[in-house]
Amino acid sequence: MSSRLFIVIPCYNEEEVLPITSKMFLEEMQLLIEKGKISNDSRILFVNDGSKDRTWEIITSLSEKDEHYIGICQSRNRGHQNAVLAGLMESKDICDITISIDCDGQDDIGAMEAMVDAYHDGSEVVYGVRSKRDTDTFFKRFTAESFYKLLNKMGVEAVYNHADYRLISARVLKEFANFKEVNLFLRGMIPLVGFKSTSVYYERHERIAGESHYPLSKMLALAIDGITSLSIKPIRMITGLGIGVSILSFIGVIWAIVSQMTGHAVTGWASTVCLVCFMGGVQLICLGVLGEYIGKIYMEVKARPRYIISERTWDKKEK
Known part of the structure; x- marks a missing residue:
């Protein structure tokens, strides 16, 4: 048939x-x-x-x-x-x-x-x-x-x-x-x-x-939808990034303490600005990824x- x-x-x-x-x-x-x-x-x-x-x-x-x-x-x-x-x-x-x-x-x-x-x-x-x-x-x-x-x-x-x-x-x-x-x-x-x-x-x-x-704009939107709708790997990636940055920050703290104790500390604004900009950028990216998932949850729960x-x-x- x-x-x-x-x-x-x-x-x-x-x-x-x-x-x-x-x-x-x-x-x-x-x-x-x-x-x-x-x-x-x-x-x-x-x-x-x-x-x-x-x-x-x-x-x-x-x-x-x-x-x-x-x-x-x-x-x-x-x-x-x-x-x-x-x-x-x-x-x-x-x-x-x-x-x-x-x-x-x-x-x-x-x-x-x-x-x-x-x-x-x-x-x-x-x-x-x-x-x-x-x-x-x-x-x-x-x-x-x-x-x-x-x-x-x-x-x-x-x-x-x-x-x-x-x-x-x-x-x-x-x-x-x-x-x-x-x-x-x-x-x-x-x-x-x-x-x-x-x-x-x-x-x-x-x-x-x-x-x-x-x-191109719609293709990019479709790509983002495809990844965030079917995968949680981006969240795991920013978690790993957060852990990596935390480890580097911890090493930096130790280095700063050791430098201070040995009298080799140098006061400068460049390193501070670079650190603040880097951390700020990482945080904004992480918030953006989390926001994308939260937005999708918001759309889903309204059904x-x-x-x-x-x-x-x-x-x-x-x-």
């Missing part, structure tokens, strides 16, 4: 690229249906993340033209990770498998077939992994690769060079629904669920149209909804 697939596509201000890539997604889905790998009641689920342009209008128009297109609209912009989560949670009870992919056409849509094949071979999670980064600038390639290496060093179980292009079975999603974190970093959370997994490798292309919605759906295209059809 063929599996019912939902392709989950987060969209934010994608009016330029959506008319192009929507056809590509439909062509891939129809190809998989013709080969008998997925059922005809599979769907392409667009998640409008509070777009300010005509994205939602395009999604509703697509849903009226072809039953394979459906969409949900968030009440406001909540970010890429929350948009992906909303689509996955909406899908988990009405499909067999989901594939999450960005709307910009950079990820190889043709890799979906290999993902579905891997699922039929027994894998519950299939990660889409970039085989190379030739299309990236040197700076982006260096920072991205350093990011994954840093995550690994910090104890985060993230798949190297994998973003949010992945297949997840409904079985895994139902277990993942028990993860109630408000601070989301899906590429580090999905591996925590477990189950059999594998990877499919593909080459990433240039964005088809429009502009990237992930500038606010991670997404709110304001509209669904199928609700309009029912009316």
